Amino acid sequence: LFAALCSLNAQAQTRDPLPSWNDNHARARIIAFVDAVTEQGGKDYVPPAERIAVFDNDGTLWSEQPIYFQAQFIIDRVKALAPRHPEWKTTQPFKGILEGDMKSVVASGEKGLLELVMATHSGSTTDEFRQIVLDWLATARHPKYKRPYNELIYQPMLELLAYLRANGFKTYIVSGGGVEFMRAWVEKAYGIPPEQVIGSTIKTKYELRNGKPVIVRIPQLDFNDDKAGKPVAINQYIGRRPIAAFGNSDGDFQMLEWVTSGNGPRLGMIVHHDDGEREYAYDRKSFIGKLARGLDEAPQRGWSLISMKQDWKQIYPQDK
Amino acid sequence: LFAALCSLNAQAQTRDPLPSWNDNHARARIIAFVDAVTEQGGKDYVPPAERIAVFDNDGTLWSEQPIYFQAQFIIDRVKALAPRHPEWKTTQPFKGILEGDMKSVVASGEKGLLELVMATHSGSTTDEFRQIVLDWLATARHPKYKRPYNELIYQPMLELLAYLRANGFKTYIVSGGGVEFMRAWVEKAYGIPPEQVIGSTIKTKYELRNGKPVIVRIPQLDFNDDKAGKPVAINQYIGRRPIAAFGNSDGDFQMLEWVTSGNGPRLGMIVHHDDGEREYAYDRKSFIGKLARGLDEAPQRGWSLISMKQDWKQIYPQDK
Ligand SMILES: [Ca+2]
Ligand SMILES: [Ca+2]
Numbered sequence: 001l002f003a004a005l006c007s008l009n010a011q012a013q014t015r016d017p018l019p020s021w022n023d024n025h026a027r028a029r030i031i032a033f034v035d036a037v038t039e040q041g042g043k044d045y046v047p048p049a050e051r052i053a054v055f056d057n058d059g060t061l062w063s064e065q066p067i068y069f070q071a072q073f074i075i076d077r078v079k080a081l082a083p084r085h086p087e088w089k090t091t092q093p094f095k096g097i098l099e100g101d102m103k104s105v106v107a108s109g110e111k112g113l114l115e116l117v118m119a120t121h122s123g124s125t126t127d128e129f130r131q132i133v134l135d136w137l138a139t140a141r142h143p144k145y146k147r148p149y150n151e152l153i154y155q156p157m158l159e160l161l162a163y164l165r166a167n168g169f170k171t172y173i174v175s176g177g178g179v180e181f182m183r184a185w186v187e188k189a190y191g192i193p194p195e196q197v198i199g200s201t202i203k204t205k206y207e208l209r210n211g212k213p214v215i216v217r218i219p220q221l222d223f224n225d226d227k228a229g230k231p232v233a234i235n236q237y238i239g240r241r242p243i244a245a246f247g248n249s250d251g252d253f254q255m256l257e258w259v260t261s262g263n264g265p266r267l268g269m270i271v272h273h274d275d276g277e278r279e280y281a282y283d284r285k286s287f288i289g290k291l292a293r294g295l296d297e298a299p300q301r302g303w304s305l306i307s308m309k310q311d312w313k314q315i316y317p318q319d320k
Numbered sequence: 321l322f323a324a325l326c327s328l329n330a331q332a333q334t335r336d337p338l339p340s341w342n343d344n345h346a347r348a349r350i351i352a353f354v355d356a357v358t359e360q361g362g363k364d365y366v367p368p369a370e371r372i373a374v375f376d377n378d379g380t381l382w383s384e385q386p387i388y389f390q391a392q393f394i395i396d397r398v399k400a401l402a403p404r405h406p407e408w409k410t411t412q413p414f415k416g417i418l419e420g421d422m423k424s425v426v427a428s429g430e431k432g433l434l435e436l437v438m439a440t441h442s443g444s445t446t447d448e449f450r451q452i453v454l455d456w457l458a459t460a461r462h463p464k465y466k467r468p469y470n471e472l473i474y475q476p477m478l479e480l481l482a483y484l485r486a487n488g489f490k491t492y493i494v495s496g497g498g499v500e501f502m503r504a505w506v507e508k509a510y511g512i513p514p515e516q517v518i519g520s521t522i523k524t525k526y527e528l529r530n531g532k533p534v535i536v537r538i539p540q541l542d543f544n545d546d547k548a549g550k551p552v553a554i555n556q557y558i559g560r561r562p563i564a565a566f567g568n569s570d571g572d573f574q575m576l577e578w579v580t581s582g583n584g585p586r587l588g589m590i591v592h593h594d595d596g597e598r599e600y601a602y603d604r605k606s607f608i609g610k611l612a613r614g615l616d617e618a619p620q621r622g623w624s625l626i627s628m629k630q631d632w633k634q635i636y637p638q639d640k
Binding site for chain 2: 049052126170179193194195197201204205206212213215228229231232236237238239240254257258261
C-alpha cells in the first residue's frame with residue numbers, strides 16, 4: 001500500500017500542472033512562486049491560511065469583448081422585460097437599447113447606466129435572479145464564437161486556479177461585475193464557491209412572503225468593486241492581504257498594488273490581450289478593459305505580463 | 321500501515337468530541353444532526369461545500385455581561401484618547417463616559433452611541449486598529465472574573481466549532497460586533513479565519529501614505545449586522561444559505577429563521593443564559609442579549625435551547 005501511495009504521489013508530481021501554458025517566463029514565474037511559498041522551512045514559506053490569491057473576472061478568467069458579458073445580459077434583459085414596460089419605447093436609455101442605438105445609451109451617461117442596472121438586476125429575490133442568469137446563459141450566444149458565454153473561460157487560467165488550490169491556496173474572484181450575476185455560474189465554471197466571490201453589489205432586504213423568508217434585491221447601489229474599491233472589498237470580505245493577484249486592466253491597478261506591496265513573497269500578473277486572431281487584441285486605447293498605467297508600471301513594480309498569444313497554447317476549454 | 325491507520329481512525333471515532341457537554345438533549349441533537357448530514361448515501365446527506373454553520377458571537381461564543389465587551393473597549397478608548405480631546409470634558413456623550421455617568425450616555429441615544437463608535441473606531445488604518453484592539457485585550461480585565469476578555473469564551477462552544485470543522489463544516493461568525501474588532505483576536509480564540517468573520521462595518525478607503533498603500537477607517541456607518549441584517553449579510557458574504565445557526569438573543573431571530581426555513585436538514589440552537597452562579601442569568605428582561613420571542617417560538621420552530629446550567633459541565637477553558 002505504501003509503495004502504491006508513493007507511486008501515485010510521484011505520478012502527481014510529474015504530471016504537468018499547467019499543460020496549456022508555453023514554457024515561457026509567465027509559467028516559470030508562477031511555478032517558482034508556488035514552489036517558494038510552499039517549501040517547508042524555506043525563507044519564503046507562507047502558511048496555508050495566508051495563501052490567498054485574488055482574480056479579476058472580466059478579461060482575466062473569461063472574455064469581455066466586444067462588450068462586457070454582463071452588459072449583454074442587461075441588453076437582453078431590457079428586451080425581455082420591454083413588453084411589461086411600454087414606457088421604455090419612448091424613454092432613454094431604454095429606447096436606445098430597444099432600437100439598437102448604442103450612441104444614445106452611452107449619451108445617457110452613468111445615470112443612464114445605473115438605471116439600466118437597476119431595471120434589470122433588482123425587484124427579484126436572490127433565488128429568482130440566479131435562475132434568470134442561468135436561463136440567460138442557457139440561451140444567449142456570443143456574437144463571434146456563437147457559443148454560450150460561460151464557455152468563453154480561459155483554459156490556462158482554469159489550470160492555474162486548480163494548481164494554486166492543489167497547493168493550499170484559497171482562490172477568490174474580485175470583480176467589478178455583479179456578485180449575484182457571477183455566483184450563479186462561477187462555482188461550476190471555475191470551482192470557486194460563492195463565499196469566495198467578491199463583486200459589485202446592490203442593496204438587499206430580508207422579508208417574509210407568504211410566511212416564507214426571502215432576500216429581495218432592491219434598486220440601490222451598495223458598492224462598486226472597481227479600482228480603489230478592490231482593496232477595500234478585499235479587506236472587508238477577506239480581512240487579510242492576499243499574496244497573489246491576477247488582473248487585466250487598470251481597474252485592477254490598486255488591487256495589484258495592495259497585494260504586491262505587502263511583506264514577503266508576492267505575485268502580481270496581468271493578462272495581456274494581444275491575440276487578435278484567437279481572441280481580441282486591445283490595451284491602451286480600449287474602451288473595455290483599458291490597460292495603460294499597468295503596462296507602463298509593470299516592470300518597475302515587478303508585475304509580469306501574461307501574453308495570451310505567446311504564453312497560452314489554448315484559449316478556451318473547447319479549443320483543440 | 322493500513323492497520324495502524326484503521327486503529328487511529330477508530331481511536332478518533334471513540335474519543336468524545338464534546339467532553340464539556342452533559343449527556344442531555346442539546347448534545348444529542350448536535351450529534352444526530354452531524355451524523356445525518358455526513359452519512360454518505362443517507363437521505364439527509366449534505367455535500368461538504370454546503371456544510372456552513374453560522375454563530376453569533378456576543379453571548380453565544382463569549383460572554384457579554386455586564387456590558388458588551390466592545391462597549392467596554394469604547395469606554396476605555398474614550399478615556400485613553402481624552403487627553404487629546406479636551407472638548408470631551410464638556411460634551412456629551414463623552415463627558416458622561418469620562419465621569420462614569422452612564423445615564424447621560426444612554427440619554428444621548430443612538431446618535432450619541434454612533435458618535436462614540438466613530439470617535440473610537442475610525443481615523444486609524446486597519447493595521448493600527450488591529451494593534452489597538454490587541455493592546456486593549458492584553459491589559460483590560462473583566463470586572464467579575466478579573467481575566468482578559470478573550471479568555472471568557474465558552475469551552476463547550478470551542479468543542480462544538482472543532483467538532484463541526486472535523487466533519488467538513490465551514491464555521492462562520494455573524495455578529496452585530498465590529499468586524500475588525502473581532503478579526504483581531506478570533507482566529508486565535510476560535511480557529512475562525514478572518515474571511516469567515518462577518519460583522520458590523522464602518523466605511524474604509526484606500527490611500528497612499530508616503531507611497532505605501534493603507535486602508536483607512538472612516539467615520540461613517542456602513543452596515544449594522546443585527547436582526548434582519550444578519551440574513552442579508554449572510555447572503556452578501558457567503559452567498560448560500562447555511563444549514564446550522566447558533567445564537568442567544570432576539571437579534572439572532574431572523575438568522576435562525578432564514579437558516580432553518582431552508583430545505584433539508586437544519587439545525588437552530590439558542591444558548592440560554594440560565595446560570596447565574598457560573599456566568600449570568602438573563603433573558604426576557606435583559607437590556608443586553610434580550611431573549612423573548614426566541615424563547616416563545618423555539619418549540620414550534622424546532623429550535624433547541626442550550627441550557628448553560630444543565631448542558632455545560634464547564635463554562636470557560638480555564639475552569640477546572
Ligand atoms: Ca477586467
Ligand atoms: Ca448575541
